[in-house]
Amino acid sequence: MSVDVGSPAGAADTHEVLTAFLGRLAQLLLRNSGEGAEQVESAVRTAARAFGATADLVVLPEAASVAVSSHGRNSTVNVRAFPEVFRLDQLAALKPLLEDVENGRTTLREADRRLAAVERAPAPYPWWLKFAGIVLFCVGFAPLMQPTWYEVWTTAVLASIGGGLAVASERLPRLAAVLPLIASITVSLVTLEAFARTPAHGGPVLLMLPALFFYVPGDYLSAATAELAAGFLSTGAVRLVYAVFLLLQLYVGVVIGLLITGRSRHALFDVAAHGDLPRWALFLAWIVFTVGTVLAFAMPWRLLTRLLLLVYLTVGVQTAATKLIGEVGGTFVGAVVLGLAATLLARRPGQPPRLLLLLPGFFTLTVGSLGMRGLTALAGGYVIAGFQDLGKLVTIVVAIAAGLLLGAVLAQRPHGHH
Template identity: 70%
Template sequence: MEQRVVVDVGDLTAFLARLTALMLRGSGEGAHRIGPAVADSARAFGGTASLLLVPDAATLTVTASDGRSRTVTVHGFPEVFRLDRVAALKPLLAEVREGGTTLPEADRRLRAIEWAPAPYPWWLKFLGIVLFSLGFAPLMQPTWYEIGTTAVLGALAAALAVAADRVPRLARVLPLVVSAAVSVVTVELFARDPAHGGPVLLMLPALFYFVPGDYLSAATAELSAGLITTGAVRLVYSVFLLLQLYLGVLLGVMVTGTSTRALFDIAAVADLPRWALFLSWIVFTTGTLFAFAIPLRYFWPLLLLVYVTVGVQSGFTKLIGEVGGTFVAAVVLAAAATVIARRPHGPPRLILLLPGFFTLTVGSLGMRGLTALAGGYVVKGFADLLQLVTIVTAIAVGLVVGSVLAQPRTP
């Protein structure tokens, strides 16, 4: 590839700063891919770039081919709720890397991605969160009562999530508000009969959209890859989000005047047929597309990865236990996503990983453990929290191993 000389270091810095900020906002999988992408883009336009990263900010130093340099600080809060931007960014980066576009054109296209409206209207995001919750519900309790309860609670959670898009103040405390509202409705309307299962098991599907399981695993993966600062900060933030959900559940219980002893964790007797369990993953994948703004063209590869992940986890869990089965499933998921994502115009790796990752149910263990402790069930609570640490580590290491195994021998 023939390098192009960039005379104006300011133009190159502005483009790379905008690219860094956009990638920071889409760094739910981790920040380790930002540095190489920014450096490759700088090199394609005849310059060099280096980054000092934390999860929500970066110090960017850009040097043009004439030796002039500039350093800027870039901010971007990490999230995974607008993955349409991640999908649009990947082919642009491939074209830049291959020398197929000029700097002004690349900057124009990057601005268009940055300011593009959400691909789906608010009511489809609402429907997506409800379907996302309904698809996950049988994993908590395979009962028709769980499905019906989740439909109501998921609609409540989805309404608050959609409202938060228009009310920034609500967005700052959304996990707390959602968990408190879901807790009140669950305790007052749905958790009166122990035969229907514990109240936390009834709440969790509606709260699953807000549980930071992806951040927990991304933090652990960053720590295992040697990114100490980004991993540690992301881990603290994940715990903070989890504690917001936990506190909201407790506030809901207190508002209703219910004893925390009501937060038992006993599953109801299953009454869902096998076909309903099988179809639930189709509902789950459809909801994931709408809830996280993923383009519809990625439905079939995502559904395939979901079924592969569930099948591998179920099969190996029977052979070597839950931790071993989860680890193997994470390895297979990461390897498959890495191979599929190699194509320049194929789905980005983050999008391929997300639905399959959610099937491994990391964050729900933390919620169950904390609420069990609050209810006075100490042994059960600590057992769930210990399992959380073990499973999070197994998933994170599995994702790293799968990625390493699927990497090509030459860059």
């Protein structure tokens, strides 16, 4: 972080503290920028105004430049942070701080101290609970791919492999750099060798996908689309390219697993098995999924009930609307309702940030898995099915992003203040 500071005289010390505070705030927001660049820019500018300053930002997905003007002085701070959504406890702790700053309930020095405490806070759950969360997250998603007991228990085994790699990557930076690829190769090998020996259990891709769902960049795809729609062209384009790169890592991993096992590329058929899960199991799966989401993404446990209600609301609306107007229309309506409900809730004091309220419901709309299915279908030689899935991916990504955006707009106060 580089700060351009002039001579330390008069109010210079306050200006320096404010500049450093805004830079660190931008960095923390950037690291948790699952909703895109607009939220980073808005929060930093609001905080600057609250302390009698102005801030102009240039935001990219992994970097931001913050120009601060206060006390007759100008400084610029440049920060870098890799965007992710794995420490949402920090975002939850940041919201009351930002509310106090905006409403003049805290001094600059106190706000700076509280921000430092948020930055230093350890993860709320130990590694083994995060591992359990990833497994539950994937298992809860499994019935959406194939409503069979076989899909559920194979996902539990495969997700344990993916979850173990995810937890290990936190201590092994080299593994983290190629984590989606390594996870995809490993899951592909085990699936093809142990679980996908007969078509009666469904296609290998359908068995692999739930275990890889934790790595599918649906959040990046949707955030990129929202950024492009909001006019953040550079940020949206870069994030979109990165999301496609992650999808390609997963795709290449599946193909490498196919090559290692010596199976024909036509082994990547995409046929679903006959469902044998009772309705109560499908209903309870969303509870398993939501608990897994809370643990895997470090959300405060106290939010579980609210998040579960939003998940069931999203699923219910999407299911009902799909029966009336088709899959794309149902997804759009589900996203509108989710965006509206999350925005209205997040506006209230004491409620978590909008991203935390959106994320579990957003995952139920299942964006990225269509991209994986499309790419693997192409690799298997099923060209028409592959392009159909990829075309559906583009349509549904746009539908989700547009729906969430419309929901947020509908929740705006009449004078347009969020």
